[in-house]
Amino acid sequence: MITIDGSEGEGGGQVLRNSCALSLITGEAFTIDNIRGKRAKPGLMRQHLTSIQAACQISTSDCDGLEMRSSKITFRPGKVVPGEYSFAVGTAGSTGLVLQTILMPLIYADGPSRVTIEGGTHAAMAPPFDFLEKCYLPIIDRMGPTVSAKIVRHGFYPRGGGKIVIDIDPAPLRAIDCMDRGELISRSGMMKFAGIPFDIAERMIKASRKTLTDWREGAFIYRDLPDSEGPGMAILFEAEYENVTEVVAGFGKIGVKAERIGKSTAARIAGYIGSTAFAGPYLQDQLLLPFAIAGGGKFTSVKISQHTLTAADIIERFTGRATRFSKLDDGTHLVEVGG
Amino acid sequence: MTTVISFLGSTLDAAKFGPSRWNKWRPSVSICMQDDLKVDRFIMLHGTYHQRLADFVAKDIADVSPETEVIQHVLNFDDAWDFEEVYGKLLDFSRDFEFEPGQEDYLIHITTGTHVAQICLFLLTEARYLPGKLLQTQPQRGQPQPIGTWAAIDLDLSRYDSIATRFAADTQESTSFLKSGIETRNAAFNTMIDEIERVAVRSRAPLLLMGPTGAGKSQLARRIFELKKMRHQVEGDYVAVNCATLKGDGAMSALFGHKKGAFTGAVQDRAGLLRSADKGVLFLDEIGELGLDEQAMILRAIEDGKFFPVGSDKEVQSDFQLMAGTNRILMDAVAQGTFREDLFARLNLWTFALPGLADRKEDIAPNLEYELERYAEREGQRATFNAEARKTYLSFATSPAARWSGNFRDLAASITRMATLSIAGRIDAGDVRSEIARLEMLWSGNGADNGTDTLEQFLGVDAVATLDPFDRVQLTEVIRVCHRSRSLSEAGRTLFAASRVTKKSSNDADRLRKYLMRFDLSWDDLQAAE
Numbered sequence: 001m002i003t004i005d006g007s008e009g010e011g012g013g014q015v016l017r018n019s020c021a022l023s024l025i026t027g028e029a030f031t032i033d034n035i036r037g038k039r040a041k042p043g044l045m046r047q048h049l050t051s052i053q054a055a056c057q058i059s060t061s062d063c064d065g066l067e068m069r070s071s072k073i074t075f076r077p078g079k080v081v082p083g084e085y086s087f088a089v090g091t092a093g094s095t096g097l098v099l100q101t102i103l104m105p106l107i108y109a110d111g112p113s114r115v116t117i118e119g120g121t122h123a124a125m126a127p128p129f130d131f132l133e134k135c136y137l138p139i140i141d142r143m144g145p146t147v148s149a150k151i152v153r154h155g156f157y158p159r160g161g162g163k164i165v166i167d168i169d170p171a172p173l174r175a176i177d178c179m180d181r182g183e184l185i186s187r188s189g190m191m192k193f194a195g196i197p198f199d200i201a202e203r204m205i206k207a208s209r210k211t212l213t214d215w216r217e218g219a220f221i222y223r224d225l226p227d228s229e230g231p232g233m234a235i236l237f238e239a240e241y242e243n244v245t246e247v248v249a250g251f252g253k254i255g256v257k258a259e260r261i262g263k264s265t266a267a268r269i270a271g272y273i274g275s276t277a278f279a280g281p282y283l284q285d286q287l288l289l290p291f292a293i294a295g296g297g298k299f300t301s302v303k304i305s306q307h308t309l310t311a312a313d314i315i316e317r318f319t320g321r322a323t324r325f326s327k328l329d330d331g332t333h334l335v336e337v338g339g
Numbered sequence: 340m341t342t343v344i345s346f347l348g349s350t351l352d353a354a355k356f357g358p359s360r361w362n363k364w365r366p367s368v369s370i371c372m373q374d375d376l377k378v379d380r381f382i383m384l385h386g387t388y389h390q391r392l393a394d395f396v397a398k399d400i401a402d403v404s405p406e407t408e409v410i411q412h413v414l415n416f417d418d419a420w421d422f423e424e425v426y427g428k429l430l431d432f433s434r435d436f437e438f439e440p441g442q443e444d445y446l447i448h449i450t451t452g453t454h455v456a457q458i459c460l461f462l463l464t465e466a467r468y469l470p471g472k473l474l475q476t477q478p479q480r481g482q483p484q485p486i487g488t489w490a491a492i493d494l495d496l497s498r499y500d501s502i503a504t505r506f507a508a509d510t511q512e513s514t515s516f517l518k519s520g521i522e523t524r525n526a527a528f529n530t531m532i533d534e535i536e537r538v539a540v541r542s543r544a545p546l547l548l549m550g551p552t553g554a555g556k557s558q559l560a561r562r563i564f565e566l567k568k569m570r571h572q573v574e575g576d577y578v579a580v581n582c583a584t585l586k587g588d589g590a591m592s593a594l595f596g597h598k599k600g601a602f603t604g605a606v607q608d609r610a611g612l613l614r615s616a617d618k619g620v621l622f623l624d625e626i627g628e629l630g631l632d633e634q635a636m637i638l639r640a641i642e643d644g645k646f647f648p649v650g651s652d653k654e655v656q657s658d659f660q661l662m663a664g665t666n667r668i669l670m671d672a673v674a675q676g677t678f679r680e681d682l683f684a685r686l687n688l689w690t691f692a693l694p695g696l697a698d699r700k701e702d703i704a705p706n707l708e709y710e711l712e713r714y715a716e717r718e719g720q721r722a723t724f725n726a727e728a729r730k731t732y733l734s735f736a737t738s739p740a741a742r743w744s745g746n747f748r749d750l751a752a753s754i755t756r757m758a759t760l761s762i763a764g765r766i767d768a769g770d771v772r773s774e775i776a777r778l779e780m781l782w783s784g785n786g787a788d789n790g791t792d793t794l795e796q797f798l799g800v801d802a803v804a805t806l807d808p809f810d811r812v813q814l815t816e817v818i819r820v821c822h823r824s825r826s827l828s829e830a831g832r833t834l835f836a837a838s839r840v841t842k843k844s845s846n847d848a849d850r851l852r853k854y855l856m857r858f859d860l861s862w863d864d865l866q867a868a869e
Contacts, residue, residue: 045374050406068341068377088405091372091486118405158372158486159361161402195358230358254362255482 002030002317006071007037009310013048016073017101018289018311020055022318023077024105025293030318033072043069050089051101058085058102058113082111082170089119094126095155095164104289106168107145113168121164122192122234123157124251127282129164130190130236131247136286138245139178143294144171154194154225156232157251173290178278178299182242187212187273189220189237193252195230198222200258204235204250207262211270212237235262237269246272246280277302277332284335285311291337292321298336300328308335340379340443343370343474344460346452347385352396360399361485364478366450367396369487371404376489378407384414384432384452419453426459433468445471446491465494510536516569517562521709524701531691538689539563540570545641545661547626547686549669550693553746556664559693560622563662567620573660575619578612582628590633592649595640601650611648613640616659626663626686627672631679637661638682661686696743696750703736706747710754722758728771732757735775739823739833742782753778793818797860814858817851818865827851827862 002023006015016032023030036042044052049066052073056063060078087098095117106113121129127136133149140147146169155162189208193201205220233252238245250265252258272280279287279301285308291297292315304325312323321338328334345367352367354360371378381400385393390413397409414432416424438445447464449457463469473492478484496502514529514536523529538546546563548556557579564577585593592601596611613621623629629637640646641661645654663686672678696703707729715721724732735741736750743749757766757774793815794803803811817834824830831847832839839847855861 041375046377047374049377069375090404090406091374159403195361227358231361254484 002028004030004032004314004317005037006032006035009313010306012036012039013045013051013097014285014307015310015314016048017051017097018314019318020052020075020101021104021289022315023075024055024059024061024080025108026318027077028318029074029076031072031074035071035073037071043071044073046090047094047097050087051098054085054087054098055101055105057087058106080105080109082106082109082113082168084114086116087118089117089160091120091158091160094120094123095162096121096126096129096132099132099166100286103147103166103168104293107140107147107170107173108293109170112170115166115168116163117166118161118163119155120157120160121151121155121162122232122249122251124253127286128234128236128247128249129162130238130249131282134238134245135247135280135283139283139287140290143173143176143290145169145173146171154192154229154232156194156230156234159232161229173294175291175294175297177297178243178287181244181276181278184273185240185242187215187219187237187239189215189235190223191221191233191235192223192225193230193233194225195227196233196252198224200252201233204233204252204258204262207259208235208237208266211263211266235265237265239269239273244278244283246283248272248280272302275302275332276300276330279335281305284308288312288315288323288335288337292319292323296321296337298334300332301335302332304333304335341377341446342380342382342443343378343446343448344382344469344471345370345384345448345474346456347383347389347393347396348451349389349392351451353392356395362483364483364485364487365396365399366448366476366487368399368403369476369485370448370474370489371400371407372486373489378404381407381409383409383411385411386415387413420455422455422459425453425455426462429456429459429463430468433463438470440470445469446474447471448474448476450474450476513540513566516566517559519558519562519709521702522705523699524705525694525699528694528699528702531693535559535563535691536566539566540572542689543572543660544688545663545686546689546691547669548662548664548691548693550664550666551695551746552666553748554693554695555747556693557622557624560620560624560662560664564620564622567660573619575617575659576615577620577622578616579622579624580612581624583625585629585633590630591636594633595636595646595648596655597649598651601648605650609648613646613657613659614655617657619659620662621659622662622664624664625666627665627667627669627678631677634679634682638679638685641685696746697741700737703750704733706750707733707736707754710751711758713751714755714758718758720758720764722761722764722766724766724771725768728766728768731768732771732774735771741778744782749778749781797864798858817854821862821865
C-alpha cells in the first residue's frame with residue numbers, strides 16, 4: 001500500500017489521476033490523504049470524482065472514500081477490462097483529464113477498447129482535444145499501440161457538452177527517445193468559435209498575426225462551429241515538425257480582450273518554434289507516464305514545470321523509476337526517465 | 340446522494356434561446372455547474388404554464404451535469420402570492436415526498452419562486468417537514484458569468500459556534516432568572532430548572548409543579564411566566580389563584596365568570612379568572628383542592644379553549660397556558676376518586692417535583708443571602724450576619740434538627756425576624772441563638788399537631804385515644820426519626836445520641852426495638868407504611 005500526501009507538490013487532481021493509472025498498471029494499492037489540502041476548497045471536487053469513478057468503471061477495482069469533499073481515498077486496483085465505455089462529465093470536467101486517467105491502463109489491457117467521453121473539449125486548465133489528436137497520441141502510436149481520437153462535438157467551458165471518441169488498440173509500449181524534433185514542415189493557426197460574432201474571432205487572429213509576422217496569410221483558418229455548441233472560442237496554433245507536432249491553445253474569456261488572448265497564444269507558439277526542445281509544456285508532463293511504463297527513455301523539453309516534477313515523484317513511488325532533469329547548453333532541458 | 344428541491348424561476352431561469360444564455364446566471368442551471376457540489380437529483384417544481392421553460396432548463400442541466408437526474412414536478416397555484424394556498428400545497432408535496440434523510444442530503448433552494456413560496460419553503464424546512472438545509476445561490480459580481488456561487492444554510496443553529504455560544508449564555512441567563520438569581524448548588528434542583536427552562540421557552544402545554552408548601556411553587560410559576568413574557572411567548576397576564584380558597588358556590592363563578600343575574604348577588608357580569616388569563620398564564624395552586632365539577636370544566640377549557648360562564652348559554656373562549664401546583668400526590672387523589680383521571684393525564688405531561696428546603700441543604704446558604712437582599716429591598720435597611728452568627732445559623736439550618744417544614748416560607752420568616760430584631764442591622768450570635776430557639780419551638784409545635792395523624796396511621800384511632808399525651812409526643816418523635824433513618828440502628832443512634840456519649844457501649848437498636856414493642860410496633864411496620 002502506497003501512501004501519498006495529497007497536499008504535497010503541485011497538490012491537485014493530477015496526483016489523483018496519475019495514481020489511479022499507475023495503480024491499475026502496477027497492481028499496487030494506494031491511499032491519498034489530505035487531498036488538495038492546501039486549496040481554498042480542499043477535498044475531492046466533481047471532476048476528480050468523475051476521473052476516479054472512470055478508473056473504477058474500466059476495472060474491477062474498488063475505492064473507499066469516494067465522495068464529494070472527501071479528503072482521503074483508498075484505491076485497491078483490480079483487473080482492467082477492455083471494451084466499450086462511455087463517460088459523461090459535467091461543467092468542470094474535461095474529457096482530456098478523464099482520458100489521462102484511463103488511457104494507459106486500457107493500453108495495458110488485453111484487448112481493444114472504444115471510449116466515448118462527453119464533456120468539455122476546449123477549456124483552460126486541461127489539454128484541448130487538438131493537442132491529444134495531433135501532438136500526444138502520435139507519440140503514443142510511435143511507442144507501439146494504435147490510438148485514434150475523433151471529435152464529434154466541441155464543448156467549451158463552462159457549458160461542456162462536447163463529445164470525443166477514442167479507439168484504443170493495445171500493444172506493449174516500447175521505450176523511445178525524443179531528442180530531435182526534426183525539420184519544420186508546416187505552421188498553421190485555427191480559430192474555432194461557436195455562438196460568438198465573427199468580428200471577435202477576427203480580432204483575435206489579427207492580433208496574433210502581429211506576432212507571427214512571417215506566417216503566410218493562408219495559414220490562418222476560421223472554423224465557425226454550430227451555435228448550439230457554443231458559446232466559446234479557441235485559438236489553436238500548430239507547428240508541425242518531422243518528429244513532433246506542437247499545439248498551443250488560447251481560450252476566449254468574458255472580460256478578457258480578444259486581442260490579448262490572440263497575442264499571448266501567438267507568443268507561446270513563437271517561443272516553442274524559437275527553441276530546439278522536443279516537448280512543449282503540455283507534452284512534457286504527459287510523456288513521463290508512458291515513458292516510465294515503457295521502461296525508460298529520454299526527451300528534451302522547455303522549462304520544467306511543477307506539474308512535471310510532481311508527476312515524476314508519483315511515478316517513482318509506484319514504479320521505482322526515478323526521473324532525472326538536467327539543463328543543456330542550448331537552454332533546453334533533458335528529461336531522462338530511469339530504466 | 341444529494342437532492343435539490345427548487346422552484347423553476349420563471350424570470351431568473353428564463354433566457355433567450357441561443358448561445359448567449361450561457362453568459363447569463365440562471366440559478367437552476369447554476370446549481371448544477373458548481374465544481375464542489377454534485378447534484379444527483381434535481382426536483383424542479385413548476386406550473387403547467389412554464390412547461391416549455393422547464394424542459395429547456397432541464398436539457399441545459401443535462402448538458403452541464405450528466406450525473407443529475409432532473410425530475411419535473413408540476414405544482415399549480417391559482418395565486419402564487421397567496422400564503423395559505425402555497426403553504427398548503429407545499430405541505431402536501433412535503434408529506435407525499437419520500438424522504439430518506441439517513442441516506443440522502445436535501446438542499447431546499449430558496450432563491451427562486453415568489454417571496455411567499457420562499458417563506459413557505461423556509462417554514463417547512465424549519466419545521467422539518469423538509470428535512471434538509473436551505474440552499475441559496477447568487478450570481479458572481481462583475482462580469483456576466485453563468486456559474487455564480489452557492490451556500491447551504493443549516494437551520495440547526497447549534498452547529499454554528501458563535502450562535503451556540505450566545506444560546507448557551509441566553510439559557511444560562513434564563514435558568515438564573517428562574518432561580519431568581521440565586522446560585523443554587525443542589526444538583527437535582529439545578530437539573531430540574533434546566534428542564535423547566537427548556538420546556539418554558541418551547542411549550543405551551545400544561546405544566547404541573549409538585550412540592551410541599553413553601554417549596555417555591557408559586558414563585559417559580561410566576562418566574563416561568565415572566566420568562567415566557569420576555570421571550571414573547573405570551574402576551575396576556577399572569578393570573579394565579581389558590582384553589583383551596585375556591586370552595587363552594589363561588590368557585591365556578593370565580594373561575595369561569597358569570598352573567599349578570601345568574602344567581603342572587605350576580606349584579607354584574609364577571610369575566611372570571613380563565614378569561615382574565617386569555618393569551619397569558621393561569622396558575623392554579625393546590626389544584627388538588629378543586630371540586631370535581633370545576634375540574635371537568637377546566638379540562639374542557641384547556642382542551643378546546645371554550646367554556647360556559649355561570650348562567651350563560653353562550654360559550655366563551657380563552658387561550659391560556661395552564662400551570663398547576665400541588666402539595667398532594669395527585670395520583671392518590673385519582674385513586675380515591677377526588678381528582679379526575681383525564682385531567683390528571685392532561686396535567687401530567689410536564690411534571691416537576693420541587694424538593695423541600697430540608698432536601699436542599701446546600702442551597703440554604705445562597706438563599707440566606709437572597710433573603711437578606713429581599714429584606715433590604717423591602718425595608719430599605721440592610722442587615723448582615725457577623726461571621727460567628729452566620730456560622731452558627733448555617734450549622735443549625737443544615738443539621739437534621741432543622742426540619743424546615745414550612746420550607747422557604749420558614750426561611751424567609753426566620754431571616755426577617757433576625758433582621759428586624761437585630762440592632763443596627765448587625766445580626767449577632769445572640770440573635771441567632773434566640774431565632775434557633777424560636778424555630779425549634781415552631782417545629783416541635785408542628786410535630787405535635789401532625790403527631791395525631793401519624794399515630795392514628797400506625798395505631799388506629801382507638802389505640803391513640805388510650806395513649807397519654809406524654810407518650811404521644813415521645814412516640815411521634817420516635818416514628819419521625821425512624822422515617823428519616825435508613826436502618827433501625829441509625830434511628831437508634833439518633834434517638835439515644837446523648838446517652839451514647841456517656842455509656843461505653845450500648846445497643847441503641849435493641850433499646851429502640853423494645854420501646855416500639857410497647858406499642859405493638861416494629862421497624863418493618865414503620866417502613867411498610869412509607
